[in-house]
Amino acid sequence: MENKSQSDLSTLATVIEGFGDAMFSQDLNNNITSWNMGAQKLFDYGEAEIIGQRIFLLIPAGLEQEQDEILAKVLREESVVKVKSNRRQNGGEEIPVSLMAYPVKDETGQLVGVSYLVRDLRIEGFASDRDSMLAAIIEGSDDAIISKTLEGYITSWNRGAERIFGYTAAEAIGRHITILIPQNRFSEEVHIINSIKRGEYIQHFETERITKDGRLVTISLSISPIRNAMNEIIGVSKIARNITSQKLAAEKQVMLAAIIEGSDDAIVSKTLEGHITSWNAGAFRVFGYTEEEMIGQHITKLIPAYRLQEEVEIINNIKNGNRIEHFETTRLHKLGHEMDISLTISPIKDLNGTIIGASKIARDITEEKRAKEIINQQVKKLEILNSIGKLISEKMDVEFVLQKVTDATTQLVGAAFGAFFYNTVDESGEAFMLYTLSGAPREAFEKFGMPRNTAVFDPTFKGEGVVRVDDITKDPRYGKNSPHQGMPQGHLPVVSYLAVPVVSATGNVLGGLFFGHPEPGMFKAEHEDLVVSLASQTSVALDNSKLFEEVKELSRKKDEFIALATHELKTPLTSMSGYMQLLQKKITDEKNAVFIDKAISQLAKLNTLITDLFDIAKVQAGKLQLQIEEIELTRFLADVVEGLRSTSNTHRLQYSHGQPIWIAGDKIRLEQVMANLVGNAIKYSPKADEVVVEVRLENKEAVVLVKDKGLGISPENLKNIFSQFYRVEGVNSNISGLGLGLYISKEIVERHHGQIEVESEYKKGSVFSFRMPVIEKK
Numbered sequence: 001m002e003n004k005s006q007s008d009l010s011t012l013a014t015v016i017e018g019f020g021d022a023m024f025s026q027d028l029n030n031n032i033t034s035w036n037m038g039a040q041k042l043f044d045y046g047e048a049e050i051i052g053q054r055i056f057l058l059i060p061a062g063l064e065q066e067q068d069e070i071l072a073k074v075l076r077e078e079s080v081v082k083v084k085s086n087r088r089q090n091g092g093e094e095i096p097v098s099l100m101a102y103p104v105k106d107e108t109g110q111l112v113g114v115s116y117l118v119r120d121l122r123i124e125g126f127a128s129d130r131d132s133m134l135a136a137i138i139e140g141s142d143d144a145i146i147s148k149t150l151e152g153y154i155t156s157w158n159r160g161a162e163r164i165f166g167y168t169a170a171e172a173i174g175r176h177i178t179i180l181i182p183q184n185r186f187s188e189e190v191h192i193i194n195s196i197k198r199g200e201y202i203q204h205f206e207t208e209r210i211t212k213d214g215r216l217v218t219i220s221l222s223i224s225p226i227r228n229a230m231n232e233i234i235g236v237s238k239i240a241r242n243i244t245s246q247k248l249a250a251e252k253q254v255m256l257a258a259i260i261e262g263s264d265d266a267i268v269s270k271t272l273e274g275h276i277t278s279w280n281a282g283a284f285r286v287f288g289y290t291e292e293e294m295i296g297q298h299i300t301k302l303i304p305a306y307r308l309q310e311e312v313e314i315i316n317n318i319k320n321g322n323r324i325e326h327f328e329t330t331r332l333h334k335l336g337h338e339m340d341i342s343l344t345i346s347p348i349k350d351l352n353g354t355i356i357g358a359s360k361i362a363r364d365i366t367e368e369k370r371a372k373e374i375i376n377q378q379v380k381k382l383e384i385l386n387s388i389g390k391l392i393s394e395k396m397d398v399e400f401v402l403q404k405v406t407d408a409t410t411q412l413v414g415a416a417f418g419a420f421f422y423n424t425v426d427e428s429g430e431a432f433m434l435y436t437l438s439g440a441p442r443e444a445f446e447k448f449g450m451p452r453n454t455a456v457f458d459p460t461f462k463g464e465g466v467v468r469v470d471d472i473t474k475d476p477r478y479g480k481n482s483p484h485q486g487m488p489q490g491h492l493p494v495v496s497y498l499a500v501p502v503v504s505a506t507g508n509v510l511g512g513l514f515f516g517h518p519e520p521g522m523f524k525a526e527h528e529d530l531v532v533s534l535a536s537q538t539s540v541a542l543d544n545s546k547l548f549e550e551v552k553e554l555s556r557k558k559d560e561f562i563a564l565a566t567h568e569l570k571t572p573l574t575s576m577s578g579y580m581q582l583l584q585k586k587i588t589d590e591k592n593a594v595f596i597d598k599a600i601s602q603l604a605k606l607n608t609l610i611t612d613l614f615d616i617a618k619v620q621a622g623k624l625q626l627q628i629e630e631i632e633l634t635r636f637l638a639d640v641v642e643g644l645r646s647t648s649n650t651h652r653l654q655y656s657h658g659q660p661i662w663i664a665g666d667k668i669r670l671e672q673v674m675a676n677l678v679g680n681a682i683k684y685s686p687k688a689d690e691v692v693v694e695v696r697l698e699n700k701e702a703v704v705l706v707k708d709k710g711l712g713i714s715p716e717n718l719k720n721i722f723s724q725f726y727r728v729e730g731v732n733s734n735i736s737g738l739g740l741g742l743y744i745s746k747e748i749v750e751r752h753h754g755q756i757e758v759e760s761e762y763k764k765g766s767v768f769s770f771r772m773p774v775i776e777k778k
């Protein structure tokens with residue numbers, strides 16, 4: 001911003017002239033040719049009396065040779081020479097001075113003389129009041145204030161010049177002004193000098209200069225001639241103002257304007273009252289109105305009636321200085337339709353920071369929203385695909401898998417209904433079996449029966465690939481097999497048709513997935529791809545389930561074998577123990593009786609093992625039958641414990657119980673559980689001599705506990721001991737067992753709707769317990 005008036009500038013120029021040092025010049029013949037006020041003051045000669053005099057008038061005796069040398073040097077090198085020397089005043093007094101000598105050229109560039117700038121060294125530092133005031137003004141100015149000779153040599157340089165151009169006064173004074181001028185602007189300087197020589201002032205001339213460190217600065221120049229007392233122009237004063245940042249700001253403005261115009265978004269500004277003050281090209285593209293149509297209009301022109309309240313809230317926010325970002329709403333297009341847009345609104349402030357309006361950036365997100373929707377749909381599809389994929393690979397239940405696949409594919413392709421048909425042929429050799437259906441009731445097929453070997457169906461089952469038809473009613477294959485026709489007319493109005501064979505790894509067509517829709521052209525290539533990939537996964541599932549069935553069959557045979565083998569083993573065992581018991585009664589010899597006892601107890605063990613094996617087979621086959629009866633548990637357990645007492649001569653069996661508890665259970669199986677738990681408690685507490693059995697009522701459940709003070713079980717083993725064949729390693733390698741007892745016991749308890757549990761502390765002992773529901777005794 002130019003805030004200094006022209007008159008200010010010319011005053012300054014005059015100041016320089018008045019305040020300046022002594023300036024004078026000579027020709028090549030050593031005659032004085034110019035003389036300024038400073039010179040008049042310093043040497044006390046009037047301009048009139050000195051012009052034309054010999055230069056030596058000013059040279060003290062003995063310094064003539066130095067003067068000759070200065071002259072010679074200036075002329076030889078065509079450059080400035082600076083010296084400190086003495087000069088003589090009118091009246092003969094010698095004064096110390098600093099002196100600068102410059103070459104003077106005429107218009108043709110011919111050397112015509114030398115000009116001098118001389119400063120009185122005595123008064124340096126204490127200039128007169130007026131001078132120091134002026135000096136202060138010049139030094140304090142932000143502008144560069146420079147004076148130079150007509151030849152372009154710098155004769156004064158203020159602090160503003162130093163700030164703008166980087167050179168100190170000492171560096172700049174005596175140098176040629178071209179150190180500041182970019183090469184491409186040299187001609188400018190010639191033009192300036194010529195103007196000045198004509199006595200013209202140049203005001204606010206915008207140009208570029210170079211700083212000491214090579215930066216370009218944009219400056220505004222005001223240039224005035226410096227005249228001597230005879231009104232001859234002897235130099236130039238320049239005031240330069242750095243307007244680089246101003247220029248940049250202006251450029252930025254232009255750039256911003258370009259950006260705003262170039263933006264795809266609508267960028268609109270409005271007053272706080274809602275009147276539109278600017279409207280860019282993007283706004284035209286988004287809303288359809290031109291700038292002329294909208295400037296001055298009220299913003300509500302763009303807002304659907306039911307959203308007017310929104311604008312009130314927005315303006316309130318803006319008035320509070322808030323910014324609103326990515327606010328999704330709808331606005332009206334010129335053509336009347338609503339658009340989804342995302343708004344960002346910021347307050348506009350004036351220089352004082354007062355909010356005077358709002359700028360709005362509106363982006364049409366209709367497309368974006370649609371794209372998002374599509375992505376969402378795709379994600380949903382992928383989720384379905386993923387879950388179906390998982391299901392197919394995990395489940396062995398064919399019916400379940402096929403139903404899911406049919407449902408999912410029907411949904412994914414957007415069919416009105418879908419079905420899976422097995423490729424089995426009936427006796428007449430022409431029916432396929434409907435297996436699963438989605439989107440249509442089975443009755444819809446009832447009249448239709450099973451699809452026959454029609455021209456429409458046939459290719460699918462013959463493995464001829466996918467059939468996808470936009471309008472099956474127009475297909476030549478359609479209607480060939482009247483009265484059934486291709487699809488059940490009247491029940492399922494099929495127009496769009498898609499059929500994908502499900503082919504096994506060996507190439508057999510296992511069946512087909514069929515889809516229909518009442519409108520034409522519903523099934524696209526992408527749908528076909530989707531079903532084809534699911535069909536191939538499905539065929540893998542079907543193949544797998546076939547393998548699974550085979551394995552199941554093998555396992556069933558194994559169970560049968562074990563059952564048979566157990567039976568075969570048990571028969572001789574039973575007769576052996578019979579004979580043994582007979583022998584026991586016959587033998588009176590105590591020594592031999594011990595052997596018989598041992599044999600009987602080993603036989604009992606063998607019997608248990610075989611029973612366990614047999615039970616395992618039963619459990620696995622799901623054939624563990626229970627003979628349920630009402631049991632009074634406290635008395636039943638008393639009998640069981642009594643029986644178990646006789647099996648151990650190392651441990652005492654303690655039994656405690658409260659009031660009678662009734663349950664429904666299988667006496668033999670429960671006795672088996674007790675035998676297992678008590679047997680284990682004895683087996684795995686070799687150093688203890690007591691096992692405690694307890695029964696009590698807890699929350700309508702009967703709880704039976706078997707406690708020992710034996711080896712205990714470490715936590716990492718605890719979770720596995722109910723698995724079949726699991727035995728804790730190491731600790732009980734010398735204790736016999738198959739790892740089946742707890743597995744079978746758990747099975748039995750659970751079949752009684754109960755639970756079996758264990759609490760154990762390693763090396764301290766264990767508590768095995770089971771609980772089952774009690775019944776009301778009738």
Ligand code: ADP
Nearest residue numbers: 680681684712721727728737738739740741742
């Ligand atoms: P088995 O006793 O024939 O090995 P079980 O199924 O009855 O099979 O028991 C499984 C395992 O659980 C045993 O091998 C043993 O390691 C551990 N176990 C069972 N009961 C106890 C107990 N009372 N104290 C310590 N360990 C036990």
